[in-house]
Amino acid sequence: MDALECLRTRRSIRRYADKPIPKEILAEIVDIARLAPTANNRQPWDFVVVTDRQVLKTLGETADWGKHIAEAAACVAIVVQPGTWAREDGANAATYLALAARAHGIGSCWVAGDPSPFAPKVKELLGIPQGQHLTCLMPLGYPAEEPHPDKRPLGSVIHWEKYHG
Numbered sequence: 001m002d003a004l005e006c007l008r009t010r011r012s013i014r015r016y017a018d019k020p021i022p023k024e025i026l027a028e029i030v031d032i033a034r035l036a037p038t039a040n041n042r043q044p045w046d047f048v049v050v051t052d053r054q055v056l057k058t059l060g061e062t063a064d065w066g067k068h069i070a071e072a073a074a075c076v077a078i079v080v081q082p083g084t085w086a087r088e089d090g091a092n093a094a095t096y097l098a099l100a101a102r103a104h105g106i107g108s109c110w111v112a113g114d115p116s117p118f119a120p121k122v123k124e125l126l127g128i129p130q131g132q133h134l135t136c137l138m139p140l141g142y143p144a145e146e147p148h149p150d151k152r153p154l155g156s157v158i159h160w161e162k163y164h165g
Helices: 003-009 023-033 053-062 067-071 086-103 119-126
Strands: 045-050 074-080 133-141
Touching (some): 003 086, 045 053, 045 086, 053 067, 053 119, 067 133, 086 133
Antiparallel strands (some): 045 074, 074 133
């Protein structure tokens, strides 16, 4: 799949086939995520890859709006060290992770991290050190659905030279 097709067809997937993701593919997805751009090349992140079925179930029970984590083949917690641009850096890593997954035919769906009320429980469950910021949880799995959400047309969002409301 070429890059533009990957970008055009990435969707949030919340239903997954009962099929494991090979460890080598999970490692490659995280390897791509670690290459995301960061402010001053700080690379403030760590990635916790969860494949244990019981931990996935617990994450699904813990995370508001993340019940589908329980059915995923894996879930990646993106953790960043505090800093001026930590949230932006973490978001870049999450985007790269989602696109790398899509390139492998694997679905993903951003599930909020800090400051969600469930984040402290997730951090404790995954052994994330105090003071670290949980950018998000990213469940991964081979899609069992193909959503086609409506997107705003280009003409309604593009402004040339100056914003025109």
